[in-house]
Amino acid sequence: MAREKGLLKTAGRARTDSPHVLSSARELRWLEMVAKTLRAALNALAQAVPDWLVSVAEPDWFKHYATRAEDSQFPAART
Structure with missing residues (x-):
C-alpha cells in the first residue's frame, strides 16, 4: 500500500520507519x-441551521464532503 502511494521506491529495500515515510503518514493522518x-x-x-448553511456554503462543499474521509482519495501532489 505504501508503494502504491509513492512512499516507497520500487527498487531495493526500503525501511518503513524512515523519517520521510513517518512524516508522510503523519501528514495523511492529519x-x-x-x-x-x-x-x-x-x-x-445542516441539522441546526439548514437554511443558513445552504445560503453560505459553496455547492462544491456538499459534493466534496458527502463522502467519508476514509472513502475518498487525497490529491497526489503535495500542494
Missing part, C-alpha cells in the same frame, strides 16, 4: 482528521 472535522461541522450545521 489531513484525514481535518476532513473528518469539517464533515462533522457541516453535518451539525
Whole structure:
C-alpha cells in the first residue's frame, strides 16, 4: 500500500520507519482528521441551521464532503 502511494521506491529495500515515510503518514493522518472535522461541522450545521448553511456554503462543499474521509482519495501532489 505504501508503494502504491509513492512512499516507497520500487527498487531495493526500503525501511518503513524512515523519517520521510513517518512524516508522510503523519501528514495523511492529519489531513484525514481535518476532513473528518469539517464533515462533522457541516453535518451539525445542516441539522441546526439548514437554511443558513445552504445560503453560505459553496455547492462544491456538499459534493466534496458527502463522502467519508476514509472513502475518498487525497490529491497526489503535495500542494
